[in-house]
Amino acid sequence: MSTSRSSAPGTAPIVAVPTALHAEAAALQIAVIIPCRNEASSIATVVRDFRAALPTAAVYVCDNDSTDGSGELAARAGALVQRERLRGKGNVVRRLFSDVEADIYVLVDGDDTYDPASAGKLVQRLVQDGLDMVIGARESDRAEAYRPGHRLGNYLLTKIVRVIFGDRISDMLSGYRAFSRRFVKSFPALTTGFETETEFTVHALELRMPIAEISTPYRERPPDSKSKLSTFRDGWRILRTILLLVKEERPLQFFSLLAGLLALVAVLLAWPLLVTYMDTGLVPRMPTAILATGLMLVAFLSLTCGAVLDTVTRGRRELKRLHYLGVAGLWSRQAQRGGLNQVSG
Numbered sequence: 001m002s003t004s005r006s007s008a009p010g011t012a013p014i015v016a017v018p019t020a021l022h023a024e025a026a027a028l029q030i031a032v033i034i035p036c037r038n039e040a041s042s043i044a045t046v047v048r049d050f051r052a053a054l055p056t057a058a059v060y061v062c063d064n065d066s067t068d069g070s071g072e073l074a075a076r077a078g079a080l081v082q083r084e085r086l087r088g089k090g091n092v093v094r095r096l097f098s099d100v101e102a103d104i105y106v107l108v109d110g111d112d113t114y115d116p117a118s119a120g121k122l123v124q125r126l127v128q129d130g131l132d133m134v135i136g137a138r139e140s141d142r143a144e145a146y147r148p149g150h151r152l153g154n155y156l157l158t159k160i161v162r163v164i165f166g167d168r169i170s171d172m173l174s175g176y177r178a179f180s181r182r183f184v185k186s187f188p189a190l191t192t193g194f195e196t197e198t199e200f201t202v203h204a205l206e207l208r209m210p211i212a213e214i215s216t217p218y219r220e221r222p223p224d225s226k227s228k229l230s231t232f233r234d235g236w237r238i239l240r241t242i243l244l245l246v247k248e249e250r251p252l253q254f255f256s257l258l259a260g261l262l263a264l265v266a267v268l269l270a271w272p273l274l275v276t277y278m279d280t281g282l283v284p285r286m287p288t289a290i291l292a293t294g295l296m297l298v299a300f301l302s303l304t305c306g307a308v309l310d311t312v313t314r315g316r317r318e319l320k321r322l323h324y325l326g327v328a329g330l331w332s333r334q335a336q337r338g339g340l341n342q343v344s345g
Helices: 043-053 069-075 089-099 116-128 148-165 197-208 231-250 250-279 286-325 330-336
Strands: 030-036 058-063 080-083 103-107 133-139 177-182 211-217
Touching: 030 043, 030 069, 030 089, 030 116, 043 058, 043 069, 043 116, 080 089, 089 103, 089 133, 089 197, 103 116, 116 133, 116 177, 116 211, 116 330, 133 197, 148 197, 148 231, 177 231, 197 231, 231 286, 250 286
Parallel strands: 030 058, 030 103, 058 080, 133 211
Antiparallel strands: 103 177, 133 177
């Protein structure tokens, strides 16, 4: 039988997780965090389902300036509700990560598209393997649940991230994840909208955190629920975020590519001038010669900037790694609370 002990206000209860999850998760604090904006048709169901799936966890809902009473419905269903007036999922995640104290965080959307029964699997894998993030990779054969445009966009954007940052994930944009406290409290949370999933992934890959994926069922929204995700607008914002993260985290590669393109254009412009000069000793198109020279100078300047920023980025990465290591990992927190090898029955 599972038990819970009271803790300070604003923190998840210290719990003894049932054996259905994993005995090694005993005495860890678990928080289910749910961003929500105008999800009156589903939020109460999501809260009740996750309270049933993780009965010893605290459920937090962040009402993102809803106008349909979503926050009140979540509170009546048993959730702890806070409000964030700045619109956007990234703003909500920043608020939840800042205010909620726990050892394990389960992040899920409030639209009732993710499978609550998979929450225990995510938590079990996180604790059993001492991971920092477990992604619920979506699986669905229903077009209504996973629209072709969204599926294609997710594939292309995930492929870009896998090529640049590492081939360790298959569903970068999944909103169903379990995190360790170490991940949450070292995560900068700089984005404002649906780009936050991209930021999760790149943060984990850049710090080489131990992560995993588990396949989870994915279903369509309730009939009277409308998605806030725009295929093209949010797809462009996510792509822009990837490009910005490449510039920030891979400056040498980014500026080297830019320098190569500039140098190629300069050579293409200068080649006919060089052939003419070799034949006649004259430079007939002086403006083109000046443009080619300027482009080549900018190319070398771009390469120099990349080399300098690469050194700066390495220092930033070291600081982020040290901050990450300053937060106790799951196994350490279990040992401190005497939860290792504890079996609950």
